[in-house]
Amino acid sequence: MKGLVDKPRRKSAPADGERYEDPSFSAAVIAWQKQHGRHKLPWQNTRDAYRVWLSEIMLQQTQVAAVIPYYQRFLERCPDVFSLAAAPSEDVMALWSGLGYYTRARNLHKCAQRVVNEYGGRFPDDPDLLADLPGIGRSTAAAIAAFSYGRRAAILDGNVKRVFARVFGIDGYPGAKPIEDKLWLRAVALLPDEGIEAYTQGLMDLGATLCVRGTPSCKKCPLAGRCVALAQDRVGELPVSKPKKAVPEKETVMLVVAHGGDVLLEQRPDSGIWGGLLSLPEIAVGNAGQFEHAVQTLVAPYGVLDACRKLQPFSHVFTHFKLHIAPFQVALKSRSPRIAQHALVWYPVEKLADAPLPAPVKKLLLGVLRSDDLLAAV
């Protein structure tokens, strides 16, 4: 029987997170899950920790619909932790091929071998022990412990963060440490005393089916009556999206040196941006005097400098930075017959369209050279 043992009387202020306790929250989630949640996913209706674990790893960063065929194919080939541990890693990688995030597959294999070697093939039920295994973090460990063993442990994945951020009106990016710490406190405090499986599944289902990123179905939500975001009409603002780091900006000067139907190009090193491509010669950005001298030095082996005019500057955005390009057109009085030594080459203009050039450089060159009266006269 329950309830025979009194909780100890409070001797001090509530612990952190304790004030977040609210049995009606989990009750609402559990009732909704039983009636409206998902019950027929291939990894449900089993307490086989191997299957639960496999599905949880596959579901990291990956949506249910994408996982299902992989999960079933994987189980046919590796029906238990022993067969997986014994499988060649090439086979494991092949089974994972197409799912992405391949460190998951390597960790999966390692994890299976550790479970066999250290636990005799039985996944531990302690979330802390689970979280010590490769590829299993705190949230995944809790999910495995809850679904496989009925252990009372809190999950906090992207779906749950979104639900909590909205229901409790939590400002700030949930990936930031202080916010995430608060979310974990909530997650732990809100755990039900009974029905951890339906509760855990219910949080996942809410995030995946109603409380979705784009347009949530608040009218169907069992938590709508207590949802701070809904009450404040901030559903579209929460959770706060990841602050986009100001992209670093860099500048460069590119030279368009054309003569006799050729243009001077530079072979880029294999590493770094535009690795291995041909591009325009660049010079370091400095003051005007240094600039003139740098242009002189660069073109000296190839001919005698005639004139230099500034072209329209433009920018190019990469994933990780923004590049401002200041192009200059350099005309030569005459061209030296000597062969280029280092990475600079004369490249026939008519072959530029098929040259391995970065897109912005190709665009610049074709634009400039098409309207180039100097070139047209050659």
Added chain:
DNA sequence: GTCCGGATGC
């Protein structure tokens, strides 16, 4: 094209 995401390694 842009955004998103658990665990991990730096």
Added chain:
DNA sequence: GCATCCGGAC
């Protein structure tokens, strides 16, 4: 603390 890994959703 922050980049990285990948494919899918939008």
